[in-house]
Amino acid sequence: MSVKVRIPTPLQKLTQGQDVVECKPGMIIELIHELDNRFPGIGERISEGGKIRRFVNIYLNEEDIRFIKAEETEVKEGDEVSIIPAIAGG
Amino acid sequence: MRVRKVRGKHKIIIPSHLLDEVLSHCDVEYPDEACGILAGKEGVVLKVYKMKNIENSPISYLIDSKEQFTVMKEIRERGLDITAIYHSHPDLDAYPSAKDIQLAFYPESVYIIISLSEREREVKAFHIEEGNVKEVEIKVSLK
Numbered sequence A: 001m002s003v004k005v006r007i008p009t010p011l012q013k014l015t016q017g018q019d020v021v022e023c024k025p026g027m028i029i030e031l032i033h034e035l036d037n038r039f040p041g042i043g044e045r046i047s048e049g050g051k052i053r054r055f056v057n058i059y060l061n062e063e064d065i066r067f068i069k070a071e072e073t074e075v076k077e078g079d080e081v082s083i084i085p086a087i088a089g090g
Numbered sequence B: 001m002r003v004r005k006v007r008g009k010h011k012i013i014i015p016s017h018l019l020d021e022v023l024s025h026c027d028v029e030y031p032d033e034a035c036g037i038l039a040g041k042e043g044v045v046l047k048v049y050k051m052k053n054i055e056n057s058p059i060s061y062l063i064d065s066k067e068q069f070t071v072m073k074e075i076r077e078r079g080l081d082i083t084a085i086y087h088s089h090p091d092l093d094a095y096p097s098a099k100d101i102q103l104a105f106y107p108e109s110v111y112i113i114i115s116l117s118e119r120e121r122e123v124k125a126f127h128i129e130e131g132n133v134k135e136v137e138i139k140v141s142l143k
């Protein structure tokens, strides 16, 4: 349990108000599964059919995972993952 | 400029010089939409972050994700909140569009819309959550 995951405020009602959750190292998609097992419903807010939703950005430390290996990006012990819904509209 | 007065439990307080910063940002980006984040505490705006609209469009906005990541981190480290998210409507009323409502992922922040469609600019604020839109009172303070 050693990856720090930052939960955005709109999803904190699913994590009982926790803004940071510790997860196991592994691929981003595995980490989302772990989150969904522990906090049912959070998975579908972040991903759909194994892909990160278009208006959700995920950062591994300071880097957008879309520029690494997307859902298959490996997260190691000591890393920090931030889940950030986009700010957009028309 | 018209700022609507609305009664209700939700309220946002913005110092007039910061509102001026927002309005001039909207003017600079015109005819494209301007967008940004207002950081503050307990509903009082303390800092304006003008953000880049990577869509460069008069009908759409999307904040640059890396810039958003950096600014959100700075806001957190300063112990502030994302009090509001603003954007301009160059040709539409100051009311959330269908897209604004669909993509309102931050219900704990107030959405401010600045309309430039009339001669007199109009500024309104809204609480948007799960498709429900409720207007929020904006109070402009002198300091």
Ligand SMILES: [Zn+2]
Binding pocket: A089, A090, B087, B088, B089, B095, B096, B097, B100, B113
């Ligand atoms: Zn809009």
